[in-house]
Each structure stands twice: as C-alpha cells, then as structure tokens.
Amino acid sequence: xxxxxxxxxxxxxxxxxxxxxxxxxxxxxxxxxxxxxxxxxxxxxxxxxxxxxxxxxxxxxxxxxxxxxxxxxxxxxxxxxxxxxxxxxxxxxxxxxxxxxxxxxxxxxxxxxxxxxxxxxxxxxxxxxxxxxxxxxxxxxxxxxxxxxxxxxxxxxxxxxxxxxxxxxxxxxxxxxxxxxxxxxxxxxxxxxxxxxxxxxxxxxxxxxxxxxxxxxxxxxxxxxxxxxxxxxxxxxxxxxxxxxxxxxxxxxxxxxxxxxxxxxxxxxxxxxxxxxxxxxxxxxxxxxxxxxxxxxxxxxxxxxxxxxxxxxxxxxxxxxxxxxxxxxxxxxxxxx
Amino acid sequence: xxxxxxxxxxxxxxxxxxxxxxxxxxxxxxxxxxxxxxxxxxxxxxxxxxxxxxxxxxxxxxxxxxxxxxxxxxxxxxxxxxxxxxxxxxxxxxxxxxxxxxxxxxxxxxxxxxxxxxxxxxxxxxxxxxxxxxxxxxxxxxxxxxxxxxxxxxxxxxxxxxxxxxxxxxxxxxxxxxxxxxxxxxxxxxxxxxxxxxxxxxxxxxxxxxxxxxxxxxxxxxxxxxxxxxxxxxxxxxxxxxxxxxxxxxxxxxxxxxxxx
Numbered sequence: 001x002x003x004x005x006x007x008x009x010x011x012x013x014x015x016x017x018x019x020x021x022x023x024x025x026x027x028x029x030x031x032x033x034x035x036x037x038x039x040x041x042x043x044x045x046x047x048x049x050x051x052x053x054x055x056x057x058x059x060x061x062x063x064x065x066x067x068x069x070x071x072x073x074x075x076x077x078x079x080x081x082x083x084x085x086x087x088x089x090x091x092x093x094x095x096x097x098x099x100x101x102x103x104x105x106x107x108x109x110x111x112x113x114x115x116x117x118x119x120x121x122x123x124x125x126x127x128x129x130x131x132x133x134x135x136x137x138x139x140x141x142x143x144x145x146x147x148x149x150x151x152x153x154x155x156x157x158x159x160x161x162x163x164x165x166x167x168x169x170x171x172x173x174x175x176x177x178x179x180x181x182x183x184x185x186x187x188x189x190x191x192x193x194x195x196x197x198x199x200x201x202x203x204x205x206x207x208x209x210x211x212x213x214x215x216x217x218x219x220x221x222x223x224x225x226x227x228x229x230x231x232x233x234x235x236x237x238x239x240x241x242x243x244x245x246x247x248x249x250x251x252x253x254x255x256x257x258x259x260x261x262x263x264x265x266x267x268x269x270x271x272x273x274x275x276x277x278x279x280x281x282x283x284x285x286x287x288x289x290x291x292x293x294x295x296x297x298x299x300x301x302x303x304x305x306x307x308x309x310x311x312x313x314x315x316x317x318x319x320x321x322x323x324x325x326x327x328x329x330x331x332x333x334x335x336x337x
Numbered sequence: 338x339x340x341x342x343x344x345x346x347x348x349x350x351x352x353x354x355x356x357x358x359x360x361x362x363x364x365x366x367x368x369x370x371x372x373x374x375x376x377x378x379x380x381x382x383x384x385x386x387x388x389x390x391x392x393x394x395x396x397x398x399x400x401x402x403x404x405x406x407x408x409x410x411x412x413x414x415x416x417x418x419x420x421x422x423x424x425x426x427x428x429x430x431x432x433x434x435x436x437x438x439x440x441x442x443x444x445x446x447x448x449x450x451x452x453x454x455x456x457x458x459x460x461x462x463x464x465x466x467x468x469x470x471x472x473x474x475x476x477x478x479x480x481x482x483x484x485x486x487x488x489x490x491x492x493x494x495x496x497x498x499x500x501x502x503x504x505x506x507x508x509x510x511x512x513x514x515x516x517x518x519x520x521x522x523x524x525x526x527x528x529x530x531x532x533x534x535x536x537x538x539x540x541x542x543x544x545x546x547x548x549x550x551x552x553x554x555x556x557x558x559x560x561x562x563x564x565x566x567x568x569x570x571x572x573x574x575x576x577x578x579x580x581x582x583x584x585x586x587x588x589x590x591x592x593x594x595x596x597x598x
Contacts (some may be wrong), residue, residue, distance in 0.1 A: 006457075013380040017468055081502065286471070
C-alpha cells in the first residue's frame with residue numbers, strides 16, 4: 001500500500017506538471033525583442049576588427065510563456081553589407097573567425113543589472129549623449145567579467161553560428177565577432193575604397209571607442225571627430241526568430257550611435273541575427289522518466305499485491321502489467337526454444 | 338547491574354516490524370485520498386510557479402515552499418488527530434484485539450503520519466524542481482530550504498501524532514495543534530517583546546530565532562545570522578533530533594505503562 005500511494009503520487013504530480021507544461025507550450029505568445037544593442041562596438045587591436053552586439057532575450061521579455069531549459073537557440077550573425085565606422089564603411093567584412101561571448105546566466109545577469117542597470121545605461125547611451133562613456137565602460141567591464149566564451153570557430157560565408165543548449169535563462173546575450181583586419185576594406189563617404197595599410201591606418205584612427213568588453217583591445221586611441229558630409233543611410237537591422245510554429249521578426253531602422261567623446265562612431269549597415277528557437281525536450285524527458293518511475297512502482301506493487309488493484313479504476317494498470325507480463329512470457333518462451 | 342539491564346529490556350514494548358508495516362498499510366489505504374491530496378496540494382502551486390513564474394526568483398520560491406510547509410503541517414495535524422479519533426471512539430480496541438500490540442499500534446500511526454506524509458510532500462516539491470529546473474536543487478538556498486522544511490514537517494508530524502495518541506481526543510488535539518502552530522509562537526514573541534520593553538533585559542535576535550525555532554525549526558536555517566548556511570541547517574537538525582530522541586524515550590515508557598484505550 002505504501003508503494004501504491006507513492007506510485008500514484010508520482011503519477012499525479014507528473015500529470016499536473018505535464019498538463020501545465022503542455023498548456024504553457026500551446027499558449028506560446030510570440031516573444032518580441034524590445035532592446036537591441038548594436039552592433040554598437042567596433043574595435044580594432046591591430047590584427048582584428050571587432051564588432052559587438054547584444055540584446056535582451058525574448059525569454060526574459062516574455063518569460064511567463066517560456067521556460068528556458070526547453071529551448072535551444074541557434075544564432076547566426078551575418079555582416080553582408082559591412083558596417084560604418086566613423087563615417088567610413090568597412091566593406092566587405094569577411095568574418096573568417098568569430099568569437100562569441102554570451103552573458104547568459106540569468107542570476108549573473110540579474111546581479112549585474114542590480115549593480116549596473118546595463119540595459120537602461122545602454123538605452124540611455126543611445127539616446128542621451130550626456131551619459132558618460134566611463135559609466136558604459138564600467139558596466140561593460142562587468143559584462144566582460146561575467147561573460148563566458150561559448151563558441152569560437154571559423155565561420156564560412158561571413159556568418160557566425162551559435163547554438164546554445166539552455167538550462168538556464170539567457171537574459172542578456174552579447175556577441176563579439178571579429179574579422180582579420182587585412183581582409184577588411186574601408187570605404188569612405190566619397191566612395192573611395194582603402195585596403196591594406198591604408199585601411200589599417202583609417203581603422204587605427206577612427207575606431208576609437210574603448211569598449212572593455214573586447215578581449216584584446218588596443219589602448220584607447222584618440223577620439224575621432226564627427227564625419228563630414230552626408231551620413232550613410234542605415235539599413236534596417238533585422239532580428240528574426242523562427243520557431244516551428246511561429247516566426248517573429250523584429251526590425252529596427254538602424255542605430256545612430258552617439259557618445260560624448262566620439263561623436264558618431266558607427267552605424268549598423270546590415271546585420272542579421274537568425275535565431276531558431278526550438279522546443280527542447282529536456283523537460284519532457286525528465287517528466288517521462290518520473291511517469292515511468294511511478295508506473296514501474298505501481299506495476300511492481302500490483303504483481304505483489306493484486307488485491308489492492310482490483311476494480312475498474314485500476315484496469316489500465318492491469319492492462320499495462322499484463323502487457324509487460326506477456327513480454328516477459330514471450331522472452332521466456334524464446335529462451336525455452 | 339546485568340539483572341537491571343535485563344529487567345529494563347524486558348520492560349521495553351515488543352515491536353514486530355511486519356505487524357507495524359501491515360497496520361501502516363491499512364492506515365495509508367484508509368487515508369490514501371489525504372496523501373494524494375497532499376501530493377496534489379504540494380506540487381500544484383510549485384508546478385504553476387516553476388512553469389509560469391519565470392525567471393524563477395529564488396526568494397519567492399523559498400517563500401512558497403515555506404508557506405506550503407506551514408499549510409501541510411496543519412493538514413498533518415488534522416491527519417494525526419484521526420488517531421485520537423480512533424482511540425476516542427473505541428475503534429482502537431478492534432485493532433488491538435488482533436495480534437497488534439499497543440506499541441505497534443502507536444508506532445504505525447507515528448510512521449504513517451510522519452514518514453509517509455513527509456515523503457509525499459517532499460515528492461510534491463522535488464519532482465517539479467527536478468523536471469523544470471534541476472540545477473536549482475544544487476544551490477544551497479534551494480536544497481537547504483527543502484531540507485529545512487522537510488525537517489520541520491517531520492518535527493511537526495512527530496509531535497502532533499505523539500500528541501494525538503496521548504491526548505486521545507480529536508478536539509484536544511486540534512486545540513494543541515492550533516496552540517503549537519499559532520498561539521504559542523505569537524504569544525511567546527509578545528511576552529518577550531513586552532519583557533524587553535518594560536525591563537532592562539536585552540533579548541538578542543538569535544534568542545528570538547531560537548524561541549521561534551522551537552515551534553518552527555526551519556526559522557533557524559532561514560533567519561539565524563548568517564542565514565541559510567549549512568551550520569544553521571546542522572543546528573536545526575540537532576534540535577529536531579533531540580526532540581525526536583526525547584519523544585521516543587518518553588513514548589516507549591508511555592506505551593508500556595500508561596497508554597490506555
């Protein structure tokens with residue numbers, strides 16, 4: 001009887017949990033991203049040009065509907081059109097190498113935000129030039145400390161891929177992608193193209209914003225003045241989240257990045273993050289193992305105390321036990337043959 | 338010396354585990370609805386919390402677990418009072434007319450109320466955690482909180498079921514539970530606060546925690562500074578085990594000499 005109550009309790013708990021989980025998954029709202037940072041940072045260390053971008057995950061924003069451990073994200077960052085740096089365009093940007101950093105841990109990110117409200121700081125930074133770059137640097141150095149390097153692999157076709165198996169919620173995701181400087185060409189506002197040493201020189205002069213997040217940033221170069229002439233038209237930044245059941249497209253019309261020290265330091269020309277969120281089965285696997293454990297206990301107990309499982313209420317259990325008995329019998333017969 | 342020891346051993350009530358197990362099965366069978374209700378009651382809020390209230394706030398989760406343990410303690414008290422009801426109505430005589438001894442009767446009630454109750458309740462919160470967020474169990478806050486409330490539930494159920502068998506009246510048992518869970522803790526705090534206000538006696542926060550911990554041992558884990566440490570958990574366990582040992586010794590003497598049905 002003890003086993004019966006134990007097994008039934010396990011099944012009951014699993015049933016409750018299963019119903020809630022399925023209901024939650026069926027009622028998935030389409031998550032949206034309301035914060036998107038970047039590609040905000042363009043750095044240069046003499047060998048590589050760095051780009052950083054970051055966003056708050058929809059898991060955080062639409063968290064009630066999503067349990068992080070059920071999903072994996074595949075992110076793909078592409079830079080087909082290059083990016084502008086201080087009015088000069090780096091193009092084409094061939095990403096032969098990507099290093100992706102991820103501030104993914106909810107608790108860490110939560111702690112971070114309590115200490116440095118980075119999302120609001122970043123938001124203010126975009127909109128409010130009075131926000132000092134020092135504050136941003138403090139916040140980003142914190143990000144740097146907490147970030148974990150998750151993927152560092154050569155990318156083909158100018159893209160970076162990152163797949164995250166989630167067992168905790170990614171709240172803030174930051175990427176750093178880097179491209180070898182010798183493969184980068186720079187296009188200025190008049191359309192002149194610079195490569196090799198010339199391009200490198202422009203990079204050294206113009207890529208000035210000292211993001212500490214960048215792993216090997218080369219000292220702080222002198223801030224460059226705001227560019228003369230027309231500002232390049234931003235191409236929309238598109239973030240696409242595709243799920244088997246839903247496709248969410250969040251578009252932004254690009255960012256004009258302003259700081260008190262650097263003036264206009266860059267604008268995103270074209271950046272695309274394709275994130276495939278697929279329901280993970282981890283939770284359902286764990287749930288089914290609980291169900292199996294409950295069933296195993298009940299089947300075992302029913303063979304020992306069949307009297308406790310009489311009546312229509314336990315017909316299903318007797319049926320399962322009879323199937324298992326049949327299987328065992330057939331194995332036995334095979335053995336005898 | 339040896340003679341006295343033998344005499345003492347003869348004095349101890351004889352307990353046959355198979356008979357206890359058989360009676361426990363009977364009690365559980367009769368009250369299986371209550372146990373399943375406990376499993377449901379414990380797991381439902383947690384399941385909802387873990388799946389809907391996301392990202393999980395550990396503080397809220399702990400608060401929920403503690404609150405649920407309080408509710409379950411009250412339910413356990415009512416469950417234990419069923420033993421008193423049996424004795425009160427004379428139903429116990431029926432069981433004792435079988436080979437079941439008084440001690441076996443007593444301990445089977447204690448077992449079915451405490452161990453089974455606690456086990457089912459623990460399943461109710463451990464299973465949702467394992468399924469939804471297994472990593473959280475590895476944190477001291479969560480695992481410590483689970484152990485602390487489990488110990489508290491054991492503590493309450495042992496005391497309540499002992500009281501039920503001793504008081505032999507359902508009304509008195511319910512009165513005892515109300516007094517133990519609500520009236521005594523609050524009145525103790527009021528008395529201490531008044532004492533501190535009208536005299537020069539200083540009562541430290543730790544003393545408050547320990548006094549409240551006598552009624553709710555998990556308070557030692559949660560509120561004794563520095564809070565939520567393994568040291569606090571060990572102290573709570575020591576308190577619970579000491580009370581268990583005292584109750585066990587007292588119960589054996591009681592069952593042998595004074596228990597009447």
